[in-house]
Amino acid sequence: MRILQVGCGGLGSLIAEATLAQGHELTIVRRSHKAVPPGAQVLYLDVVAGEGLSTLHTIKADILLYCLAPVEGQSYQQTYVQGLRHVLAHVSLSQLKHVFFISSTGVYGEQQGEWIDDDTPAIPADAEGQVILEAERLLDELDCGHTALRVSGIYGPKRLYLLRLVQNPARWPTKTHWTNRIHELDVAAAVVHLYQHLADGKSLPGHCIVTDGVTAAQHEVLQWLAAQQNLPAPETPPLQPQSGKRIRNGFLQQTGFKLQFADYRAGYASILSSLK
Numbered sequence: 001m002r003i004l005q006v007g008c009g010g011l012g013s014l015i016a017e018a019t020l021a022q023g024h025e026l027t028i029v030r031r032s033h034k035a036v037p038p039g040a041q042v043l044y045l046d047v048v049a050g051e052g053l054s055t056l057h058t059i060k061a062d063i064l065l066y067c068l069a070p071v072e073g074q075s076y077q078q079t080y081v082q083g084l085r086h087v088l089a090h091v092s093l094s095q096l097k098h099v100f101f102i103s104s105t106g107v108y109g110e111q112q113g114e115w116i117d118d119d120t121p122a123i124p125a126d127a128e129g130q131v132i133l134e135a136e137r138l139l140d141e142l143d144c145g146h147t148a149l150r151v152s153g154i155y156g157p158k159r160l161y162l163l164r165l166v167q168n169p170a171r172w173p174t175k176t177h178w179t180n181r182i183h184e185l186d187v188a189a190a191v192v193h194l195y196q197h198l199a200d201g202k203s204l205p206g207h208c209i210v211t212d213g214v215t216a217a218q219h220e221v222l223q224w225l226a227a228q229q230n231l232p233a234p235e236t237p238p239l240q241p242q243s244g245k246r247i248r249n250g251f252l253q254q255t256g257f258k259l260q261f262a263d264y265r266a267g268y269a270s271i272l273s274s275l276k
Helices: 012-022 053-058 075-090 127-139 159-167 184-197 216-228 250-254 264-275
Strands: 002-006 025-028 040-045 064-065 098-106 110-114 145-151 152-154 178-180 181-183 207-210 242-247
Touching: 002 012, 012 025, 012 184, 012 216, 053 075, 098 184, 098 264, 110 152, 127 145, 145 178, 145 184, 152 184, 152 264, 159 216, 159 264, 178 216, 181 184, 181 264, 184 207, 207 250, 216 264
Parallel strands: 002 025, 002 064, 025 040, 064 098, 098 145, 110 242, 145 207, 152 181, 178 242
Antiparallel strands: none
């Protein structure tokens, strides 16, 4: 299939590599003049600024993937809404079969340990979630298929927030906070898996949660990480009060997608091994 991918940062590069590995034809649009994975065509354009985008209309693509994340000096509104609106205004919509948008589980406002799944209404609790949901709604105006991929917390070899947190006792959790995550390689694999889902003639919903489906309390993850590194571990806080949300990945499982890293233990074991 012919893929037009807008954005090629850390996650976008992994998606691009997985896309090419599956034999798809790939054109990447990115602002930075950094190299793209070998085998991809590239257009260096700033879709947020919106200048010089007429060339997008010449790209004949079956699938559009929008996977930008805010950079320094750029707001959520500019990145997710303004940039996406500019792209949709300039691509050849008549050619597209499907549009994917890398969204976030931040569109769900639940913060008291509630369970979330693909059928849960998206009611953001903060400004960032509201902006991302606004961007999702741009897709509803399209005549072609579209799917917002609501991704939970992404971790990987260069996303080491929890590894830094475990070394900072002053910031250890004092209450039970539920967390949800997915390894960056599994995000990339999931995107390409859904490309194939379309190629096989199967339909996709308007949104889909992308997470490993193994919710864990933050202190449990930190305790496990501490044990792997022979570090002092946070104490177990009381169950109440609790915060955060617990997220299921029902539709993604139904498609037959198989995770490379089934849970945080598998993912972080690989990361810790690579850091030694």
